[in-house]
Amino acid sequence: MAMETPVTLGSLALEILRRLGDSPSEIPDASRIWQHTEIERYIVDGTNQLCFLSLLLWDVDYLDNLPNTANYRYEWERKYFRAPQVTVGLEVDLGPDPLPIPGGERLRFKSPTQTEVYFTDAVFTQPWEWSWMPGGHGPSNHTSRVDRDAFLVTPYVNADSELPSPVLQMDRATWDDRKIDPASSRELERRDTLYETVPGDVMAYLQDKDGLRRLRKWKRPSVIADYYFAIGLWGVLRGGANQQEGSAASVFVMHIDEFGSVFSGVLDAEPSVFHDFTPAVPVLATITVTGGITVLDEFSGFEVVIPPPAFVDPFPLPVELFGGTGFLRRLPGYFASYGPFGLARRMSKSRSNVRIEFYRRHRPMVWRNSEFEIPLHYVTYIRHYAMWQALKHRGPGQDLKLAKHYQGRWESGVRRVIARRDAIHAARLFRFGGTDEVLPRGRFAKLPRNMPDPGF
């Protein structure tokens, strides 16, 4: 499989400058008609527009049913934390204005000298205080994840959650792997005036009154979701046990990193343009973990045996590791969110947890070597958008006729993507010569029909 040259933000900007007949250079020069940064801005706009209009990128994330950890109140307090922002294998302190990274709040790991920062505006510690607070979310009764893991006596799980910043449109949500539907607040308040605080199984979600970026679970989760204990101060996900839900035997699959490292003389996986893998013959490493505990190891390359504490599962597990070095790339039963680039940073379990499936924005393109998540032929549409914007810009390079032409090409590209997406869903077909097997409706979370209306 030949590896195509990746198109980056910087290289596409140079290509556009060349096509516009301007000097293709990254160095600002007042004598030029279009500056590199201006073209980059058009490219980023075009990328965001394409994702917004065509809902091209689909993804999965979790709004964990976990107690809310909070250690500051106002946004301005944030800059007084000197928290490590960990990127791929590097510890980078980005100062008071960290760059936006999808799910970035969870990318931070504690270090001995630095403080964890949990983004929240929670201001109260008991559920009954909620009605007395002007804004803010809560309750939050602990300030560190360590408190949550080991010392929390009364765990409160918030009903409302902030949607991850890349979310454009919700596609589906589940609780405990069951589909939950959106409900209107009007419908729920008619049934139960205290629907916001009454705990129970999550049966629906609301998005119509708490803000565009918030999702309220109904009912408020009464059970904490299963979750993994993070061991290690910083780095990437390295290993683990008991990662296969509901199974006593855990098989751990790890593939060599995306650059196709050679292990034992065999290329583990051939790199593709999207840095994923073709199947390769696994090489069993002689690594055995005898303690059953989920491990988020440091960026060390070695498995760490954690003595099983009393509260962790009792079974000692052999952990098979495919490949001896590298990063975790794929794990049975788990969806790699925010892919296809990158490394696993955190894992969530589905049991008693809320999973959301959504269409999202393109990942932020903030560096000149930022690559596109979308296939290259769709990047051509973005090029048309940027050229349209550049040519219609008032100034010496303005050419409205050509700008209109590129506008038409951009619009036809977007239409093509939307039509293709719609056609895929419309073309649900049955087997030739066979019939669609319609099963009777399954059981749903509603009262049996012979029960009287409770008249809430």
Added chain:
Amino acid sequence: MNFGEIRERVTQGLAESASNPAYWTQDDIDTSINEGYTEMCDASECHERYVTLPQYALMTYFDLRGLLGETVLVPLRVFTVMTKRWMIFRHARDMDEGRCSMYAQWETVSGEPREVFMRSLWQLGVYPRSPGDLDKRDSLRLHFRGLPKKMVRDSDVPVFPEDLHDGIVEYALYDLLCQDQEVLIAFDHWDAYQGWEQKLIDYVQSRQIVDKRHGMSEEGPVF
């Protein structure tokens, strides 16, 4: 026409020397030709192929961007090699509404995959998911429409009929002249290209229509 002949036509259109172009580099010309080729295939979805997908343990979604070496535009059919059956295309909503499984937690079911569904353009979901890693002999065969590989060697030939190769020439001329700010001439070539593109779309879509008389049933053609 092969790639070399297309290049020759383009250089003639630009009044350039085919062997030693002066104003345009050969890379410029090759890039524009390949872009035209891709554009025609993108618009018409004329390139149909199949590949074998691996099955990983408990994996519901296949990211077709990463698993395949070539670009998938539209998945068409999926065949299970293990059970020798064509999988049924569904919508994820069908699963939730109990049309495929009476089990509300259908995503946790594992077994021999029977049904497939798409999420966005390249996340292919299977139901039930495979309980273990399978090698390619027991895997899924995906038929799809995608983009062909770019032409590199002079002997490379586009995947669609030779009668429509002029469309690539017209696109390359349009693209190169646009870069040269020869907008009016470029637009003439663009108009010509659009005609070729439409011809290819019509050709692809009419393959089964022109000869078709009757529908089909389980027993065969219905007269």
